[in-house]
Amino acid sequence: MSPAEPGGAEEPGGADTQPFVVGDRLAELLALAALARAMLLRELRGLLVWVLGMGALCWYSVDALSRSYRTEELRLAAGVMERTPSMAAFTGPGHGMEAVADGVAPSLAALVANELLVYVALGLAVLAIVLVVRHTRATEESGQAGLVRAGALRPGAEAWVVLLVLDICLTAVGLGVWAGLVLGGLGASGALAMTAGSVGVGLCLGAAALLAAQTAPSARSARGAALLALLAAFSLRAVGDVLHSLGQPGAWLSLLSPIGWAQAMRPWTGEAWGWAVVLVVVADGVALLALALAARRDLDSPVVAWPSRPGLGRPGPRGPWTLALRVQASAAAWWVVGAVAMAALYGCLTGSLEGSLGTIVQESEYLAAFLGGGFAARSYVSLVLTFLALVAAGAGVAVMGSAWRDELAGRAQALVAAPRPRGQRVLTAALAAAVGSLATLVAGAACLGLTSAATTGQRELALDSLLAAFGAWPACLALIGAGALATGLGRAVGPVAWGLFAWTAMLTLLADLLDLPQWLRDLSVLEHVPQVLTLGHASPSLSWTGALVLTGLAAVLLSAGAWLAGRRDLA
Template identity: 30%
Template sequence: MTNALVGTALLTRLALRRDRVVAAVSIAALVLLCFASAAATSGLYPDEGARVHAAEAINGSPAIVALYGPILDVRSEGELAMTKMTVLYAVFLAALFVVLVRRHTRVEEESGRTELVGGGAVGRSAPLAAATVEAVLLATVLGLLTAIANTAAGLDVAGSLAFGAVWAGTGLVAAGVAAVAAQVSASARTCGAFAAATIAVFFMLRAVGDTGPGWVSWCSPLGWNTQARAYADPRWWVLALYPVLTAGLVGVAALLRSRRDLGSGLLAARPGPARGSPRLADAMTLALQVHGTAIALWTLAVAVLGVVFGMIAPGVGDLLDSGVAKDLIDKLGGLLVAAVLSMNAVVISYFAVSVVARASSDEASGRTELVLATSTSRSRWLAATILVALVGAGWLMLVTGVGLEIGYVATSGPDIGDLVTAALAWVPAVWVVAGLALLGFSLRPGWTVVGWGLPLAFLVFTLVVELLELPSWLGDLSPYSHVPQVPAESWDWGAEAGLLAVAAALLGVAWWRFTERDIG
C-alpha cells in the first residue's frame, strides 16, 4: 500500500501550483460574498425585532425555504445573515471542488498524462491521494478564511467557526463525490455529469426535507448545513458527519480504482460504430455528436428544476396576510422568480464554459489537429463550437422558462407575467460570459480554466456591490447586473442590446485571434 502512494506529496504540490489561480480567485470570491452578506445584515435589520420579523417571513414561505433553507433560530443575526450562504451558495462551493478533483483524476487519465506519470516513481493510488489531500488543504483554508471574514463582519466567533467548518465540510463531501464519479465514469464529461447529478439530488432532498418531512433533510449533506445551527446553539457533533462521509466516499473511490484498468471506468464507455457516418465530416454535426448527451442531460435537469421552482413560487403569498393587496403579492412572486432565474443563468453559464473547455482539451490532446487535417477549416470548426455554446445556453434558458411556466400554472399561481420571456432576458448575459471564455481560449488554450471562475466572480460582483453599497461602476463589471429583473421589472431593450453588443465584440475578437494563432 505504501508503494501505491509514492509520489503523493509531489503530485499534491503540482496540483496546488496548477490550481493557484482558479482556486485562489474562487475562494476569495466565496469569502468576500460571506463577508458582504454578514456586514450588510446589521444595516438592513438594525434591531432584533426587525430581524425576527424578517426571519419569520422567510420561514413562512415554503418557496423561499425550499430555495434558501429555513432559519432555525429567528433571533439569531448570524442565521439571518447566512441564509443564502448556508445552502444555495454552498452549491457553488461544491462545484469548485468537483472541478478540481475531476481535473486531477479523470481528466488526467483521459489525456494520458496519468499513464506517463505512472511510468516513473509514482504509485498507482498517488493521483487520487494527491487530489484528496489538495481538497482537504483548500477546504481547510476556505473554512478558516470564512470564519475570519464573518467574525470581522461582526458575527459571533464561535458561530463563525462552526459556519466555516460547515463550508469546509461541504467542500470535502463534494470532493469525495467527484472522486467516486471519476472511478465510475470513463470520461471527464460523464464524471462531471454524475457529480452534478449527485449534488442536485442532495439539494432536492434538502428542499423536500425543509418544506415537508424533516427527517429527509438529514439524508443530504446540504441539509446538515442547516441542521448544524452554526449561529444558534451549534450542534458540533453534526460537523463530524462531513469527514466521516468524505472518508467513506474516498475509501469507495480507492477500492474502485484498484478494480479497474487505468484510463477506463467502472461503467465502460460505449464503443462507437466501426465506420463513422459521412455526416460527421461536417464540423457542426461532429460538435452536436460530441455535446449531444450533455445537452440532453442539461435539458432534463433544468426542465425539472424549472417545474419544481415554478410550483413552489406561488407559496411566496404565505409571507403576507390575506388582506394584503394582490399586486404586492404578485410583485413578491415576480421577485422570487427573478431570483431563481438569476441562479439558473449562472449555472447555465457553466454549460457554455464547459463547451469551450472541451474545445481546449481537444486541442491539447491533438484531436483538433486531426479534424483540421481534413477539409474542415478553422473557421468552420470554431463556428461549430460557438454555435453549440451560444445556442445551447439559449435553449437551456428557454427550457427553464417553459418549466417555470408549467409549474407556476399547475399550482394556479397569480398572474405575474410571461415567465418564458423572463428567462430569455438572461440569455445575452450568459452569452457575454461565453464570449469571455472563448476569448481566453483564443488567446491561449490553457487560459480556458479561468472561464470556470467567471460566473461565480460576476455573481459576487453583483451581490457584493449591492450588499455593501459600493460604487455602482463595480457592479456594472458583471453582465448579470445589467439584466432587467423580469417579471418583477419591465423589459429593458437598451440593456439587452448593450449585452448583445458586448457579446458580439468578444466573439469577434476571439474569432480573429483564433484564426491567427498556432494550433496546440
C-alpha cells in the first residue's frame, strides 16, 4: 500500500516528513544561551585557576628574568645561549638577538618572549584540547549530550556553543597573561602580540580537537589525537628553529606549526601582526570543517565508522588485572608512540648540537662564563630525558584516571559488584598506569640513548639513558599514587592528580628559567631522581636514595587510596 492511498502509513524519508524540526528561532537561541551558560559555570573554577595561574606565572617570569639578567654582560651571554641549537629546540628562534655576534646585548623583553612564549602557548593549547573534548565526545559517552540534543537544538549546534565557550575561556586567560606581562614592566603592545599569538595557538589546537572529536572512535582517542597534533606542532617548530640556528636549509619547517606562527609575530622586536591573521584563518578553517561534520554525525559515533579490531571474538581477559591491562593497552600505546617519536627527533640532533655548541662556547667568553666553561652531550640528553619523564608521568596519570572516569560513567558498579575487594579497582588501574608509564619511559629512553650514541659515538649514552629511565620511573609512580589517593577520597577530587602533574611540570621546566629557590624545586618529584646521565652510572657520587624514597611514597599513597576506596560508596 503506497503512502498516498487511504490508510497507508507514510514511509520514513517521504516528501512530507522532516528529519528534524528546528522549532521557534527564539527558543533555539535561548537553548543555545542556556547551554553556553551551563558550560561556562562548569568551567568557572578551573578558569579562575588558569587566569590567575598564567597571569602570576608571566609576572613572576618577567621579575625573575630581570633579576637574572640584570647587567648587559649577562643579557649578552644569555642572548648567545638562546641562539644555540640546543636552546632553540626548546625555546624559540631568538628574535631580537641577531646582533649578539657583534657584542650587542638583547633587550629583556626579547629574552622573555623567546623563553616564555612557547610554554604559554603550550599551556593554552592543552587547555583548549581538554575543554573541547570534555564538552563534546566525553559528554556523549556519559549520556549528557543526549539530553542536550533532545531540546530545541539542531544537530551540531552544541559544537558552535563549545567554540564560543572556548573563545571566552582563551580570551579570559589571555587577559591574565597580558596583565601579568604588563605588570612585570614590559610594553603593552609587545605583550598584546605575545598574548594574541598564544591564544591563536590555543584556537588552532582547539579546532583540531573539535575535528578529532568528529572522527575519532572515542573521547580518549580524540584527546590523544589532538595531543599528538600538539606534539607534531612543537616538533616541527623545534626542527625548524634548530636548522635556522645551524644556518642550514629547512628553517621553513617552523612555519608549518601554529607555535612557529605565534613566535613569528616577534613580540617586542617589531611586531608582525599578519601572522595573527594566519592563526585565525587556519583555526576558522579547521573549525568550519569540524562543524560541518558535527551536523552530519550521530551521537557517540565517529562520522566515518572505524573497522572492527581483529580478535574481537577471542576469549576475554582472565581476571581484573589482565582486564585492566587490556583495556588501557591502546591508550598507553599512543603515549609510547609519542615518546619514541620525540626521542628519535631530539636524539638525532645530539651529535650536531654537541659539535656546534662546543665551537660556540670556545669562541664566546660570555657563553663560556654563562655555562661554567663547557658543554657536554650528556647535559642535553639529560634535559630531553626530563621531558620524556614528564610524558611518561602524563601517561601514568591519564591511565590512573580510568578508575575515576569509570566511576563517573557508572562502569565501576559492575566492578564492585563482583566478589572481590572494592578497593581492587584502584589497584588494577594503578597496575595499568605503572606498566604504561614504564613502557613509555623505557621505549623513549632506549630510542634517545641509541640515537644519541650513534650520532656522538659515545656508546655509554645508550646504557646510561636506560638506567636513567628506570631511575625516573619512581617519580611517575609517586604521581600515580597521588591519583590513586584522590580516587579513594572521592570522584570529586579525581582531577587533583592532573593538578599535581601540572605543578611538577611547571617546576621542572621553569626552575632554571625563573631561578627558583631550592626549597621550591624540591617540591617536584623529578628533583629527587638519580642523576645517571649527568654523573654516569659508575660514578661513586651517584645516589639512588631518592628513587627508593619515591617508591615507598608511591606504595603508601596507593595503599591509602585502595583502603579509602574500599570503605566508601560509589558517588
